[in-house]
Amino acid sequence: MKHVQSRLAILGILCAFSLACLFLASYIRQYTGRNVYTFLHWDIFLAWVPVFCVLLIELVYWGKWTSHRIRVLIMSLLGLVWLAFYPNSAYLITDMLHPFVHYKPAAGIRFTHDIEFWHHLLVFVSAAWIGLTLGIYSLYILHSLVARSFGWITGWSFAIVVLALSSVGIYIGRFVRWNSWDLLTKPGIRIQELYHMLFDPVRLYHLSSFSLLIFGITILSYGCVYCFTFIRK
Template identity: 25%
Template sequence: MRTAPIILAALLLNIFAFITIVLRPKLFKVKLFKPMVWNFKLSLLPFFTLVVSIILFISLRYISTISGIMIIDYVGLVLFIIGLVLWLLLLPNSGYLITELNLTHREMDENEVPIWYDIVSILSFSLSGIVNTLVNIVLVQGVYLIYLDPSSVSELKLIFSALIINVLVSVGIYFGRAIRFNSWDILHITSFFKKLADYFSKRGNIKDFLLFVLFHTTFFMLMYMSFGVKNYFLYN
């Protein structure tokens, strides 16, 4: 898998974005915008959740192979599936960074901080979230290839799986931005669906939701295609 370009891009963008966030108060004598730091940390959480799940799965499968105890392999599979569900709930936190482009944090210090600084900072911040999302897709598709015959993987399957993930990510971003849901709100099922029903009962919200998901999914898929992510797994 030729994944080095996108992993390097994610690493550099995350480092640069974080530096611009922590340097902002030092350079211009303003307060640190803590919600942005929190969102940055949340954007990395899906990646680490997925990596831990993969390592645990592979480790338990290896132990099962050398010990001959098959139950360990089944336990590893169950834990991996649970990890994937948790990962999917957390993944919108990565793409959510794109919503920071509204520059709302400038409301409290727009006179102190030059606009050019925040443009570069927030643009890199948002791009880091986008690329973090793509890296997560790469990892999931990579695991899929490891445990299935690589020759059976087609370009259509890769694009379709990325499309499904990006639709779910876009839905999650909308829920977070418009309804102010967090990933863990799904644990309170009754309250979750009540808020959902109340929100979509208001005129215009369904249209807004559909347009948001359509345009954001299209954007994420364009980024997926532009980075050539599917080509990391296709061999001539």
């Protein structure tokens, strides 16, 4: 019962912060009279998809309503969906470039001295925090299940590989403009694009540099939260 209550409390907090972020974006639209940042609704929804997937995985993992083999099959399928959508969570970090694109400073005023700019920036700082937290939360649950089943070394190896793949996925989403569902709808085209990207030295350098930066942010964030949780236990 306490386990369920803690899950509901965390989800409620994350949901409240998500709605607050969207409310602030709505306030900016009303204040400026410009139809900006409407894409945040979709981006935050996609950031929540991995959480929904991992909660279903956890439900199947602990359930006894069918055979072990069928449960493993269902969890594997849900796990692939989770992995495909997982980069959408930390992807919100990269949305912080939008205030510098959409904010229009008045003539003769430095943008850093205009309170409106800080409203714009706050929307995306909060969105980045929400995305990072949602990613940490869903990975922590799956990490715990993997470690419980296969040991802590396998659990940490799983977490590190996921964060590395996610960093590449975030690069592809931001710069190559792929969607998660393109893996199903356009697999041939996407594999061909990936092949050309990996064998182009300039693009490969850009990919590896950016992905390493995102990986550093996500692994440090995840490691800090994991350590705090471990200390609490």
